[in-house]
Amino acid sequence: IHQRELRVHFGVFGNANYTLAGPSSSFPSENAFALGQTDLYITGQVGDHVSFLGEDVIEFSGQDPAIDTERIWVGYTFNDHLQIRAGRDHTSIGYWNRTFHHGAHLQTTIDRPFFLDFEDGGGVIPAHTIGIFAGGSFELGGSLLKYEANIGNGESIGLQGDGAGGVAGAILNLNPKGDNNTDKCFVGRLVFKPEAGGGLALGVSGTWNRFDVIPDADVAGDPLVFSGLGQIILEGEVIYTSENFEFLAEGYNFLDAVAGMPTQGSNNNTGFYAQAAFQAAPDVKPYIRVENLYLDGTDPFFRALLQHNKSVYLAGIKLDIVPVISSLKFEARSINEGGNLSTELASAWGFGF
DSSP states (O other), X not given: XXXXXXXXXXXXXXXXXXXXXXXXXXXXXXXXXXXXXXXXXXXXXXXXXEEEEEEEEEEEETTEEEEEEEEEEEEEEEETTEEEEEEEEEOSOSHHHHHOOSOXXXXXXXXXXXXXXXXXXXXXXXXXXXXXEEEEEEEETTXXXXXXXXXXXXXXXXXXXXXXXXXXXXXXXXXXXXXXXXXXEEEEEEEEESSTTSSEEEEEEEEEEEEOEEEOGGGTTOTTOOSOEEEXXXXXXXXXXXXXXXXXXXXXXXXXXXTTOSBOOOSOEEEEEEEEEEOOBTTEEEEEEEEEEXXXXXXXXXXXXXXXXXXXXXXXXXXXXXXXXXXEEEEEEEEXXXXXXXXXXXXXXXXXX
């Protein structure tokens, strides 16, 4: 390859956090510094058509650091109407999951909405897909229509034992080395911008997946174990971003009662968030957000993930130390999880190069 045809960029994101937390009746009962994810990535472009991305994240599991490959794909761009990728990428569901990746410095808030967190962080959506991606856009007069689609390995639920026959934790498994069944995950997303260069975007997306629970040996007989639950996720979004204002809202409906599947769940599971921010000064951006997950307590999918009804109300401010490069964020959060009230005061110093 001629040297002038290959363009490569290396980058890194990271953040350091400090949080005060505890039950609202005895706040604060905890205070701690913490390292966020250290995100190392490389992007490359060969000529006008071939591109690639690799992203590895260093994070802590208990006391020991671990390196996770979060995204790795190779793509071919035919034109604005069609790009194909193969590998591991963020699933084409929702605005947040497709816009904000593992560099938390780039988002306004410290954290993602809790139910949209990554699979190993307690999220309930398939945030990544291992398979094939297709996407592109079409101009419609002065408007723009964008589409994205994935087909890939389905995810499964892993139950982690406590060594005494009980369940200590649960996680969505990506199945990176192969699918645990013959069903595949299908995802599609459409985004319409009434003005191609404007800040308003309206989107819808949906997924189909089949979930099996794959437990550790010592919890194989646990009542949470099931096989063959079909899930359809329907999502809608209203997004407006401009130089001075940001409004993000997404709603999710989890349909777990799919006809013909061996395990039946409930269609009465919903999640949403709404976030607003204002650029009060060139380097000062206050924001608020509400996020909620409402669950049918009988649903096997959410019971296996050890999830409960949860609401979070937060307000904060983002201060740009060096625009684009480094920021300070301060947040106050009120959390209601299954009727238990808690409070958090959080801060993060992030960077990206």
